[in-house]
Amino acid sequence: MRRGVELLFFGYTRLTRAIDDGLAEHGLGRAHHRALYFVARQPDLTISELLKILAITKQSLGRVLTDLAERKLVETRTGVVDRRQKLLRLTAEGVRFEAQLFDALRTSLASAYAAAGQESVTGFWRVLEGLIPAEDKAMVIALQKDI
Amino acid sequence: MRRGVELLFFGYTRLTRAIDDGLAEHGLGRAHHRALYFVARQPDLTISELLKILAITKQSLGRVLTDLAERKLVETRTGVVDRRQKLLRLTAEGVRFEAQLFDALRTSLASAYAAAGQESVTGFWRVLEGLIPAEDKAMVIALQKDI
C-alpha cells in the first residue's frame, strides 16, 4: 500500500520534471503545460470544460490562458451554438510546441512501458482509473473517446 | 500514450486531494505531508536523505520542518555516528496524525486496487518503477526494504 503511494509520487513528479526545461525556455510553468495539453487533446474545448478538467479556479486559469495567448500558442473563437462560449484551440506554433513537450513525456513513458510489458500497462491503467472519483469519471471517459 | 499521461495526472491529483482537509485542520499543506510521510516511513532519516527524496531545496524543506516541529509532530535528535546530522522522527502525536492521513490514502488506493485486481496492481507498480530515473532508483529501492 505504501509502495503504491510512493511509486505514484515518484513516478508523477519525475515524469513532470521531464518537461520543465522545455517550458522554461518560453518562460512557462507546469500550469501552462496542463492547459496546453488538454487544449491540444480536445480542440474547441470551452473554458468551463477546461475548468472542470483542471479543477482550479477561473482566476488561476485566466492567468494561464492569458500567458498562452500572449505567446500566440493558444487562440480563441466565439462559440457557434452559444456565442457566450469561447472555443480554445492551439495555433500552429502551439501545436508544434505541445508536440515537442509531449515528445519528452512520450519518451519517458515509452521506456517505462517497454520495461514493464503490455500486460503491466493495462494494469497500470486499471488502477489509475480506479483512483478517479465517480463524479470525474464521465469527464475522463469523454477524453478517451477521441484518442 | 496520452491515456497514460492523463490517468497519471488525474490519479495523482485526485489521490492527493483526499488528504487536503485533514491537513488543513492543522494549518498544513501537502508539502508538510510529504515530509511527514517519509519520516514516518524511515525513522531516523537525516535531513540530507530527505532532501534527496523530496528533491527540493534546503530552504523549502527547512520551513516545512520548522512548521512540523512547532506543532510537535516531528522531533530531531543529534546523529550518533555523525554529530553533524540530525535524525528525524515523528512524535507520538505525529505518528497518530500521519496514520490518520495515510488512512485516507489507503482507503482510496484500496478501492482502486480491489476494482483492478491483484494482477493489475503488479503492472501498476512495474510501470511506475520504470518512470523513476536511474539515479533515483537506489533511493526508492532503499525505501522498499523495510516495508
Next chain:
DNA sequence: GAAGATGGGGCAGCCATATTGACGTATCTA
C-alpha cells in the same frame, strides 16, 4: 419583452510552495 441564469472576464489581496545565492557554525576526515 423582461427577468434570471449562465459563460466568461477582471480586480484586489492573500497564501503556499518553490527558487537562488550567500554566509555561518559545528563537526568530521585527511
Next chain:
DNA sequence: TAGATACGTCAATATGGCTGCCCCATCTTC
C-alpha cells in the same frame, strides 16, 4: 590544521493556487 560536509538561515523572487466581489454578453424561460 585545512578542507569538506551537514545543517541552518538571511533576503529576495517566482509560481500557482485561493476568496470575494463585480462586470458584461448572451441564452432561456415565463
